[in-house]
Amino acid sequence: MALIVQKYGGSSVADTEAMKRVAQRIVDAHNAGHQVVVVVSAMGDTTDDLLDSAAALTSAPPEREMDILLSAGERISMALLAMAVNELGVEARAYTGAQAGIQTDSRFGAAQIVGMVPERVARAVKDGQVAIVAGFQGISKDDDVTTLGRGGSDTTAVALAAALHADVCEIYTDVDGLFSADPRIVPKAHRLRTLTQEETLEMAAHGAKILHLRAVEFARRYGVPLHVRSSFSEKNGTWISDAPANPELKGLVPDAALKSPEENAMEKPVISGIAHDRSQDKITVTDVPNSPGVAARVFAVVAEVGANIDMIVQNIPVSDPTKANITFTLPEGDARKALDALEAHHDEIGFNELRYNPNIGKLSLVGVGMRTNPGVSARLFSAMSDAGINIDLISTSEIRISVVTRLEDLDRAVQAVHTAFGLDASETEAVVYGGTGR
Amino acid sequence: MALIVQKYGGSSVADTEAMKRVAQRIVDAHNAGHQVVVVVSAMGDTTDDLLDSAAALTSAPPEREMDILLSAGERISMALLAMAVNELGVEARAYTGAQAGIQTDSRFGAAQIVGMVPERVARAVKDGQVAIVAGFQGISKDDDVTTLGRGGSDTTAVALAAALHADVCEIYTDVDGLFSADPRIVPKAHRLRTLTQEETLEMAAHGAKILHLRAVEFARRYGVPLHVRSSFSEKNGTWISDAPANPELKGLVPDAALKSPEENAMEKPVISGIAHDRSQDKITVTDVPNSPGVAARVFAVVAEVGANIDMIVQNIPVSDPTKANITFTLPEGDARKALDALEAHHDEIGFNELRYNPNIGKLSLVGVGMRTNPGVSARLFSAMSDAGINIDLISTSEIRISVVTRLEDLDRAVQAVHTAFGLDASETEAVVYGGTGR
Numbered sequence: 110m111a112l113i114v115q116k117y118g119g120s121s122v123a124d125t126e127a128m129k130r131v132a133q134r135i136v137d138a139h140n141a142g143h144q145v146v147v148v149v150s151a152m153g154d155t156t157d158d159l160l161d162s163a164a165a166l167t168s169a170p171p172e173r174e175m176d177i178l179l180s181a182g183e184r185i186s187m188a189l190l191a192m193a194v195n196e197l198g199v200e201a202r203a204y205t206g207a208q209a210g211i212q213t214d215s216r217f218g219a220a221q222i223v224g225m226v227p228e229r230v231a232r233a234v235k236d237g238q239v240a241i242v243a244g245f246q247g248i249s250k251d252d253d254v255t256t257l258g259r260g261g262s263d264t265t266a267v268a269l270a271a272a273l274h275a276d277v278c279e280i281y282t283d284v285d286g287l288f289s290a291d292p293r294i295v296p297k298a299h300r301l302r303t304l305t306q307e308e309t310l311e312m313a314a315h316g317a318k319i320l321h322l323r324a325v326e327f328a329r330r331y332g333v334p335l336h337v338r339s340s341f342s343e344k345n346g347t348w349i350s351d352a353p354a355n356p357e358l359k360g361l362v363p364d365a366a367l368k369s370p371e372e373n374a375m376e377k378p379v380i381s382g383i384a385h386d387r388s389q390d391k392i393t394v395t396d397v398p399n400s401p402g403v404a405a406r407v408f409a410v411v412a413e414v415g416a417n418i419d420m421i422v423q424n425i426p427v428s429d430p431t432k433a434n435i436t437f438t439l440p441e442g443d444a445r446k447a448l449d450a451l452e453a454h455h456d457e458i459g460f461n462e463l464r465y466n467p468n469i470g471k472l473s474l475v476g477v478g479m480r481t482n483p484g485v486s487a488r489l490f491s492a493m494s495d496a497g498i499n500i501d502l503i504s505t506s507e508i509r510i511s512v513v514t515r516l517e518d519l520d521r522a523v524q525a526v527h528t529a530f531g532l533d534a535s536e537t538e539a540v541v542y543g544g545t546g547r
Numbered sequence: 548m549a550l551i552v553q554k555y556g557g558s559s560v561a562d563t564e565a566m567k568r569v570a571q572r573i574v575d576a577h578n579a580g581h582q583v584v585v586v587v588s589a590m591g592d593t594t595d596d597l598l599d600s601a602a603a604l605t606s607a608p609p610e611r612e613m614d615i616l617l618s619a620g621e622r623i624s625m626a627l628l629a630m631a632v633n634e635l636g637v638e639a640r641a642y643t644g645a646q647a648g649i650q651t652d653s654r655f656g657a658a659q660i661v662g663m664v665p666e667r668v669a670r671a672v673k674d675g676q677v678a679i680v681a682g683f684q685g686i687s688k689d690d691d692v693t694t695l696g697r698g699g700s701d702t703t704a705v706a707l708a709a710a711l712h713a714d715v716c717e718i719y720t721d722v723d724g725l726f727s728a729d730p731r732i733v734p735k736a737h738r739l740r741t742l743t744q745e746e747t748l749e750m751a752a753h754g755a756k757i758l759h760l761r762a763v764e765f766a767r768r769y770g771v772p773l774h775v776r777s778s779f780s781e782k783n784g785t786w787i788s789d790a791p792a793n794p795e796l797k798g799l800v801p802d803a804a805l806k807s808p809e810e811n812a813m814e815k816p817v818i819s820g821i822a823h824d825r826s827q828d829k830i831t832v833t834d835v836p837n838s839p840g841v842a843a844r845v846f847a848v849v850a851e852v853g854a855n856i857d858m859i860v861q862n863i864p865v866s867d868p869t870k871a872n873i874t875f876t877l878p879e880g881d882a883r884k885a886l887d888a889l890e891a892h893h894d895e896i897g898f899n900e901l902r903y904n905p906n907i908g909k910l911s912l913v914g915v916g917m918r919t920n921p922g923v924s925a926r927l928f929s930a931m932s933d934a935g936i937n938i939d940l941i942s943t944s945e946i947r948i949s950v951v952t953r954l955e956d957l958d959r960a961v962q963a964v965h966t967a968f969g970l971d972a973s974e975t976e977a978v979v980y981g982g983t984g985r
Contacts, residue, residue, distance in 0.1 A: 125603040132604075162627055165563040166570075167634035174633075174641045178626035181619040188616035189600055195612075196605035203612045208690060252646060 111276040111357040112234065113138055116148040116244065116266035120283045121340035122186050123153035131340060132193035135239055139199050144234040146273065147241045148266040149190050151182025172217035176256045180206070183243035191241045201239040204229055206246035206254070211265060213247035213255045220247055220255035222264065225272035242269060260321020267324045271331035276355040277362065278328065280320065280337045286346030287312065287319055287337055289532040290383040294520050297533035301381060302365045303348045303373050308381050308475050311509045315473035316386030336362055379478035379485060380530045385523050386471040387516060389419060390444040392437055394451065396461035399425055399433040406458055407435055407451070414450045416443035420504045420513065436502065438513065441467060469501065470519030472526060473511040486510055492529035498522050549714035549795040550672065551576055554586040554682065554704035558721045559778035560624050561591035569778060570631035573677055577637050582672040584711065586682045586704040587628050589620025610655035614694045618644070621681035629679045639677040642667055644684035649703060651685035651693045658685055658693035660702065663710035680707060698759020705762045709769035714793040715800065716766065717774045718758065724775045724784030725750065725757055727970045728821040732958050735971035739820060740803045741786045741811050746819050746913050749947045753911035754824030774800055817916035817923060818968045823961050824909040825954060827857060828882040830875055832889065834899035837863055837871040844896055845873055845889070852888045854881035858942045858951065874940065876951065879905060907939065908957030910964065911949040924948055930967035936960050
């Protein structure tokens with residue numbers, strides 16, 4: 110027997126028919142002898158519909174009431190899903206975020222989990238019931254409903270899995286798992302059988318959309334094994350963990366998940382996957398005095414308005430070494446306020462002009478194999494060069510290399526690099542995994 | 548300054564446009580210097596849509612989860628309404644049943660209020676905010692969401708008004724108030740300016756649909772003045788109280804509400820209104836032994852299955868005085884289980900047969916003036932007789948006479964009696980109230 114937390118996104122419970130399918134999957138896991146806790150998002154377009162209603166009434170909705178409004182979507186889906194499971198002969202109990210003991214701070218719309226006391230959930234599964242929990246929501250110490258922001262249901266699921274010491278947190282979505290690159294850009298992208306938590310973190314932080322960064326961070330911090338898979342098929346998806354799976358899960362996880370990480374590492378390619386991100390903008394502050402403390406002043410101003418800086422490059426023009434240009438990237442939503450803040454501090458910083466470029470794209474190569482394989486950057490740069498694509502900025506971590514290109518070159522860059530690193534499906538599936546094709 | 552509780556039903560907040568209208572009304576009351584607490588039902592068809600979704604999944608939904616599901620409707624409407632009020636420049640806070648301190652027992656789907664601790668609501672209005680509370684829902688001591696059953700939002704509003712010592716509980720609906728009879732049956736029915744709580748109780752208990760019986764009982768027990776009025780017009784509606792209104796409410800209540808009950812009584816007709824009820828069925832148990840204790844046995848059997856008996860008649864055939872026929876009426880939903888229970892106790896009771904008639908209608912004449920005016924029954928019976936309508940059963944209270952007729956005669960009976968008692972609008976409005984017509 111294993112304890113399984115299953116998370117179903119909105120597309121998995123888009124309507125009552127989809128819900129019946131999900132209910133059957135839950136019941137199958139229960140009948141196979143496992144304890145099952147389910148986290149569910151709002152049905153299909155519910156959240157958008159609620160947002161539309163709010164927008165029809167006000168352009169500045171109060172945050173507290175917005176959270177009450179949005180939390181209703183998950184309450185509907187969890188109650189209905191519990192009914193569907195009951196109908197299949199397995200007792201199910203639905204719990205709101207508050208009832209599941211998900212305690213948060215009071216930052217409406219983007220609340221952080223500050224405590225987990227899932228007593229009722231634990232009691233329910235101990236009594237042989239399926240517990241169904243509303244994703245995305247919690248309760249503040251003032252007894253107010255809060256929502257966890259984007260990717261909140263993933264976070265709920267991982268936090269519950271951590272608190273309940275679950276053997277796996279299954280993240281059900283509408284694709285078969287994580288891929289070596291976005292299949293819409295690289296049709297030959299292959300599904301990843303396993304991925305380390307560190308790699309997943311880098312992928313999520315640099316544009317991969319399947320899993321939300323906060324959930325991955327949570328999983329990593331508490332060592333929660335994740336299994337990202339499709340609710341529309343029985344196929345195994347991507348296993349994300351730094352430890353082998355509980356053997357009880359055999360059949361429910363990819364076979365590779367049962368092996369030790371060392372065994373898996375031997376079979377892994379140097380690069381696991383390529384993430385891309387179109388949502389960053391670039392700002393250059395030109396001709397600032399090349400003296401100590403100026404860069405610090407620039408970023409203090411930007412940080413003050415809450416903009417999140419990603420990459421930073423400083424260069425000194427050969428023509429005038431007393432000046433420097435500072436370039437950085439940030440999420441497109443933060444660009445306006447950063448520009449305004451810098452403009453307001455023009456005299457204090459002493460720059461010449463602000464250059465703003467929203468037309469950039471970022472490609473990130475991720476893989477733990479990078480640590481022991483020199484030459485990855487060289488191979489990346491030559492692939493880009495062969496494809497005639499200019500690299501604007503570069504940043505690296507121990508297991509990642511990111512490069513910024515012009516936005517219109519991004520897709521081509523991803524395709525070229527995917528091929529250059531031997532990730533295209535026909536090769537990889539056959540060579541690395543010995544797969545029989547999909 | 549007065550403290551006003553306003554309750555808006557689903558038709559008053561059917562869509563965001565209707566909600567804006569309601570928000571404006573709330574803001575008007577606030578800006579007139581009053582403290583305003585609002586109770587709101589789910590928007591238009593929300594509850595039906597949720598029931599449809601549940602029905603698509605299961606024919607036997609678990610009650611606890613059904614209550615979670617249905618409570619979502621009010622959470623949506625209260626959050627949106629708070630946004631709409633905020634948009635008009637008045638601070639509003641939305642509170643769930645739990646947050647408003649509405650404590651109930653655990654009878655899901657038909658919970659009873661067992662405690663009221665509306666601290667947060669009281670604090671909000673003290674701070675100059677409008678408090679918007681989800682109707683129809685509460686929280687059990689096990690921390691489960693409960694719903695109060697039919698008319699639950701009215702009950703929430705009256706209970707809040709009682710706990711907060713409100714000066715009036717305004718019940719907004721889609722008609723102008725309570726009428727002397729259902730205007731769909733009697734086009735000349737007139738709106739009632741005032742009604743005593745006792746009269747309202749009898750009207751609600753005997754088929755008038757505007758106010759739910761439980762809410763009226765609550766209002767009577769705690770002396771909460773009610774004002775039933777339309778959310779689609781500025782007209783005053785029906786004032787229900789046994790005491791004159793707080794003079795601060797002048798303009799917000801009918802002028803008659805400011806007078807003493809004695810003054811109003813002098814102007815009142817003998818009969819205030821006529822309620823009717825199509826939802827009762829009739830059962831006759833024939834030829835039971837005419838001996839002590841037999842009737843008690845019949846009703847013990849019926850009570851055991853939870854059927855609510857309304858009228859009872861026992862008669863003894865002239866041909867065989869050792870036998871008796873027992874006839875009673877009960878809600879149509881209870882008939883099946885009552886018949887089954889009686890059949891199961893056939894030998895013990897010793898009846899000959901069970902006769903079941905669903906085709907009955909009940910007309911009830913209500914008015915405190917009945918106490919001091921003899922001859923009301925005679926006038927009623929002769930009106931029925933003149934209209935050629937047979938009376939089957941009769942029951943009375945101090946301020947009510949009810950008669951049962953064949954279902955197909957009911958409408959005609961209501962019309963005939965309405966005219967016979969001088970209630971038709973042209974006469975009543977002119978003679979009794981001196982009104983100038985509507």
